[in-house]
Amino acid sequence: MTTAPHILIVDDEPNIVMSLEFLMRKNGYQVSIARNGTEALEAVDRTGFDVVLLDIMMPDVDGYHVCRHLRQRPDRAATRVVFLSAKSKEADIQKGYEAGADLYLSKPFSTRQLMEKVKELLEPNPFPAGEGL
Numbered sequence: 001m002t003t004a005p006h007i008l009i010v011d012d013e014p015n016i017v018m019s020l021e022f023l024m025r026k027n028g029y030q031v032s033i034a035r036n037g038t039e040a041l042e043a044v045d046r047t048g049f050d051v052v053l054l055d056i057m058m059p060d061v062d063g064y065h066v067c068r069h070l071r072q073r074p075d076r077a078a079t080r081v082v083f084l085s086a087k088s089k090e091a092d093i094q095k096g097y098e099a100g101a102d103l104y105l106s107k108p109f110s111t112r113q114l115m116e117k118v119k120e121l122l123e124p125n126p127f128p129a130g131e132g133l
Helices: 014-026 037-046 063-071 090-099 111-122
Strands: 006-010 030-034 051-054 080-085 103-106
Touching: 006 014, 006 037, 014 030, 014 111, 030 037, 037 051, 037 063, 051 063, 051 111, 063 080, 063 090, 080 090, 080 111, 090 103, 103 111
Parallel strands: 006 030, 006 051, 051 080, 080 103
Antiparallel strands: none
16 A cells, blocks of 8 residues: 655645645645744655645745755655745746746645646656657
């Protein structure tokens, strides 16, 4: 039996955390929560996650820093990072991808779209490197 994918939700806004946690659990995922960047850094150092849903603007350590920290760990290379941010300027989005994000969704976002994207990110690659069409 395989274990459910483990998702880390990182946001300092309690209502967003609650709704994302409900959504992810309802879809069968294990969920952990970090309420700020410092908790997120500790969580990714302690546990391997399949997906990290990451806010950018937090009071202590921002999401860009958390993402770069995660990308510097070879043992976390498979972790997918999705930025969920109110910062929707092209430069902010670009900075998110440069920090190592797999996906960047601007708030407010569609929960249905988020679930579709999370499921896509968790799918094994149907074409191993060098193979395919």
